[in-house]
Amino acid sequence: MAKVYFIGAGPGDPELITLKGINTIKKCETVIYAGSLVSKEILTHCTSTAEIYNSASMNLSEIIEVTKKAVEKGRNVARLHTGDPSVYSALNEQMEELDTLGIEYDIIPGVTxxxxxxxxxxxxxxxxxxxxxxxxxxxxxxxxxxxxxxxxxxxxxxxxxxxxxxxxxxxxxxxxxxxxxxxxxxxxxxxxxxxxxxxxxxxxxxxxxxxxxxxxxxxxxxxxxxxxxxxxxxxxxxxxxxxxxxxxxx
Structure with missing residues (x-):
């Protein structure tokens, strides 16, 4: 079954993302990133066929809808957060929505x-x-x-x-x-x-x-x-x- 991965993309420098974060991005067919804070250079790790969404122009319902449709199609989703997902990331409400939908997810830490x-x-x-x-x-x-x-x-x-x-x-x-x-x-x-x-x-x-x-x-x-x-x-x-x-x- 497809899964959602919340990935800490680091504070800005595109090299300050973990190797695990990069390897996970490479296997995700849908990528949602915090465009106002995450370096676009990190998107170079996406596959050539990945669907990429900038969450800066999306609300929670829209983010979850994109995520839900992707998982239903069997597509893994990378949700890129700035810094580390555990600090001021609005992570909690996204996890609650995924729990309600029965969608599995993992969290990959990052540099805050x-x-x-x-x-x-x-x-x-x-x-x-x-x-x-x-x-x-x-x-x-x-x-x-x-x-x-x-x-x-x-x-x-x-x-x-x-x-x-x-x-x-x-x-x-x-x-x-x-x-x-x-x-x-x-x-x-x-x-x-x-x-x-x-x-x-x-x-x-x-x-x-x-x-x-x-x-x-x-x-x-x-x-x-x-x-x-x-x-x-x-x-x-x-x-x-x-x-x-x-x-x-x-």
């Missing part, structure tokens, strides 16, 4: 924009004695955020904070962090279109990054990272310390 951003910044997000927690969130907008996950609640804790879909509200985020006792000089960064050829990196602090964002004209497609891990030089893991005993080293 957060990790592409950390690579661009040349930064480890979890530094010993500085930060061992990474929080992924977004500020409330048209999409609501649970009350116990508001920025006010998150800022009450330590760690490294990564905000998707929130670059245009950085001033509000920074103001909340400062009011919650964070040092105004806490490092912060904005990475625009991480891993794309037009990637841009803005570095600053809770105090001055907002002005840099405004001057840049960036108002979407950027990820915000806040935390002392961004400036954590000199913090070293014990993993490869010659004087630290291990059961095994990776």
């Amino acid at each position: 924009a957060l990790f592409a951003s950390a690579a661009a910044l040349r930064n480890e997000l979890t530094l010993p004695e500085i930060s061992q927690t990474v929080v992924i969130s977004r500020i409330e907008g048209r999409t609501p955020v649970p009350a116990d996950e508001s920025v006010e609640r998150l800022a009450s804790h330590g760690g490294t904070f990564c905000f998707y879909l929130s670059v245009d509200r950085f001033a509000d985020i920074a103001d909340t962090f400062i009011k919650k006792g964070w040092n105004p000089d806490t490092p912060a960064a904005a990475v625009y279109r991480a891993s794309w050829t037009d990637e841009r990196i803005l570095r600053g602090t809770l105090t001055d990054l907002d002005e840099k964002i405004k001057e840049s004209g960036i108002n979407k497609h950027a990820l915000i990272i806040i935390g002392h891990a961004l400036g954590g030089k000199g913090s070293h893991s014990k993993l490869y310390d010659k004087d630290f005993s291990h059961g095994t080293r990776p």
